[in-house]
Amino acid sequence: QVTLKESGPGMLQPSKTLSLTCSFSGFSLSTSGMVVSWIRQPSGKSLEWLAAIDWDGDKYYNPSLKSRLTVSKDTSNTQVFLKITSVDIADTATYYCARSYYSGTYVMDAWGQGASVTVSS
């Protein structure tokens, strides 16, 4: 059974760095073709893809946010991390991680339930 779970600080202040962790089971990121993405959704709004990392360690970023994003994975291939620098109120959102495998790099076939992040002073 594939499961993903996001964790984060819950709340942080503007200008700080947001660090998020995606912990998953039921698959390994070392498997050829496996990809884990980060997507966010402000309350009441649509989804925005942020970044992805694949089984080979290649990284992909949303061009509009690339300068602020860093995606990485752990050596055991069971966790993926996302850092967003210089956060502001507009970064307040639910952050999801999701897996892509069978259907293509950017087809997310399993999602976590999301971690809520509030940026506030």
Added chain:
Amino acid sequence: DVQMTQSPYNLAASPGESVSINCKASKSISKYLAWYQQKPGKANKLLIYDGSTLQSGIPSRFSGSGSGTDFTLTIRSLEPEDFGLYYCQQHNEYPTFGGGTKLELK
């Protein structure tokens, strides 16, 4: 980037009815369009990818069609569990999503 425009924004229907949701891309994305369902307290669910390929485990009352810039998700014979939010997403290049369609009980 590719802009995705979904319509309608809201849709009210009754169980047993059929509904369609439209998605338009700002440029051709070939067949590379996915549909997701979002419900409170549940993980987002992939329904269809490559425009018309049904994800494993998804009921056959869901179907997708279209190519190029215009796509449609059709749900035949609505079941109570089908009510929720639906998003389209292009997967031809870095992903972008439509604004969402809320399918409500009439």
